[in-house]
Amino acid sequence: MMLFSTTQGRTVVALSTAERLGTIAACTLAPSPAHISALHLKTRGRHGHIMLWKNVHSFGEDAVTVRSAEGLKPEKELDSAEEAHKSHDPLGKRVLTEAGESMGTVEDIDFDEQDGSLRALLTTEGKVPGDRLMGVGSYAVVVHRPG
Amino acid sequence: MSTYLRAREISQEPVVTLAGEDVARVKDIVFDPMRGSITCFTLSGQGLLAGPLKRALLWKKVHALGPDAVMIRDEASLEDDDEAARERIDAPGGGSVIGARVITEDGTALGTITDVIIEASGTPRVIGYEVGPTARTGQTVFLPVIKPKSVSGEMMVVPACTADFTAGDPAGLPAAAEGLRRRLEQEA
Numbered sequence: 232m233m234l235f236s237t238t239q240g241r242t243v244v245a246l247s248t249a250e251r252l253g254t255i256a257a258c259t260l261a262p263s264p265a266h267i268s269a270l271h272l273k274t275r276g277r278h279g280h281i282m283l284w285k286n287v288h289s290f291g292e293d294a295v296t297v298r299s300a301e302g303l304k305p306e307k308e309l310d311s312a313e314e315a316h317k318s319h320d321p322l323g324k325r326v327l328t329e330a331g332e333s334m335g336t337v338e339d340i341d342f343d344e345q346d347g348s349l350r351a352l353l354t355t356e357g358k359v360p361g362d363r364l365m366g367v368g369s370y371a372v373v374v375h376r377p378g
Numbered sequence: 379m380s381t382y383l384r385a386r387e388i389s390q391e392p393v394v395t396l397a398g399e400d401v402a403r404v405k406d407i408v409f410d411p412m413r414g415s416i417t418c419f420t421l422s423g424q425g426l427l428a429g430p431l432k433r434a435l436l437w438k439k440v441h442a443l444g445p446d447a448v449m450i451r452d453e454a455s456l457e458d459d460d461e462a463a464r465e466r467i468d469a470p471g472g473g474s475v476i477g478a479r480v481i482t483e484d485g486t487a488l489g490t491i492t493d494v495i496i497e498a499s500g501t502p503r504v505i506g507y508e509v510g511p512t513a514r515t516g517q518t519v520f521l522p523v524i525k526p527k528s529v530s531g532e533m534m535v536v537p538a539c540t541a542d543f544t545a546g547d548p549a550g551l552p553a554a555a556e557g558l559r560r561r562l563e564q565e566a
Contacts, residue, residue: 319398327394331444368398371447 232350235267235322235340238290243272246288247299253280255295257320258340260372265349265364267342269315270295271306279306281315290344311369318369326354327371334359337372382548383445384508385476385494393421393435393456394447400424401453402433407494411475411529414504416496419448421456443502475534480509482538483527487512488519491534495520495548506551507534519544522555524562537562 235258243252253272256279261268269281286302287295309316326334335355342349342361349361352372363375385407392400402421409416419435439455440448450456480488489509497505506522522543527535543558545551 324398327398327447327449328444329396329449330442331391331394331447331449333446366395366397368395368400370392370394370400371398373394373396373398373449 232341233290233344234353235342238295238344242294243270243282244294244296245298245300246296250300252282252297252300252303257317257322259315259317259319260321260340260349260364260367261314262364262366265361267340267347267349271317271320272303274303279317280304281306281309283315284347287347314367319367321352321367321372324367325371326352326356326359327373328376329365329373330376332376334374381445381498382505382551383443383496383498383502384548385496387445388443388448388496392424392447393419393450395450395452395455396441397452399453400447401450401456402435404435404448406474407496409494409504411504411523411526411534414523416443416502416504443496443498445498474531475507475529478529478532478534480507480521480534480536482536482541484538486538486541488521488536488541492518495551497552505555506545506548508548519546520548520551520554521545522551522558524555524559537565539565 238255241255245252253274255270256273257271258267259269267284269283272280272282274280280303282297282302286297288298289296306317311318321337324337337352337354339353341351351361352359359374365373365375388407389404391404393402394400405420405422408418416437418437421433433456435456441451442449475491478491489512491507492510493508494504495506496502506520509519509521511517539561543554545554
């Protein structure tokens with residue numbers, strides 16, 4: 232079990248240049264199969280940057296290593312409709328089933344640090360298995376109905 | 379398990395895509411009072427764009443109607459040209475029956491409709507009405523309506539025996555409706 236909350240603040244290092252790129256601030260998710268699509272980094276300066284998960288080399292205990300700084304993209308260059316846009320950050324967001332029922336809000340994310348797959352969403356009303364994720368929008372996290 | 383929704387609760391519900399974006403808010407529910415089926419939702423805009431949205435959501439485009447949101451597949455589900463919806467809204471009683479008086483065929487007033495009760499499991503349908511107190515009854519009751527005789531913007535005429543099948547809460551409506559259905563069959 233790896234909770235996203237425990238990784239916030241972890242340093243992200245570029246392997247090619249041994250540079251410290253920033254620290255983990257947030258993430259965005261993508262469905263089918265459910266996984267972390269991008270990490271949002273707190274970087275120097277006013278605006279943050281995003282790093283797509285596919286650029287992650289290793290999710291270590293003390294630092295997250297990425298191949299190079301090239302994958303770093305300024306957050307402000309993203310359109311709000313893009314999946315990796317910050318408005319799609321699942322933490323604190325309301326959860327709705329596809330049937331239109333509220334299921335609380337997302338408190339934490341349990342993910343696999345090897346491949347970024349989403350194991351579960353931890354909500355105020357319980358655990359939702361990752362494979363039930365349908366989408367994360369600016370308004371809500373939508374999940375398949377149980378059973 | 380059945381979920382009962384009130385029309386008043388559904389209005390103001392957000393319309394949310396399966397991707398989690400809220401694209402509009404429900405303004406009114408348009409239904410066919412003669413059949414009890416929902417035809418469409420009229421919409422209003424969001425936030426800064428609040429105000430009537432010149433788009434409607436036809437029932438067949440709805441993914442699910444829930445207690446907290448109306449779910450749609452994507453934004454393309456909203457009708458750009460709401461001509462079809464407009465026609466139905468203008469049909470008698472289509473826009474709103476809230477405020478209409480319920481009268482039996484033999485001329486007894488049962489009260490004024492204060493809300494519409496919708497059963498949301500499966501294909502949602504109107505299973506009855508919340509009817510405000512009349513001088514005679516003195517309390518709010520829930521009336522099952524299977525087949526009204528006629529509907530206009532100001533009045534709904536129901537079979538005389540409807541008055542014998544009232545419920546104290548929305549959950550009692552299915553049983554009341556079943557009783558009424560049997561009685562109507564006997565009388566037919």
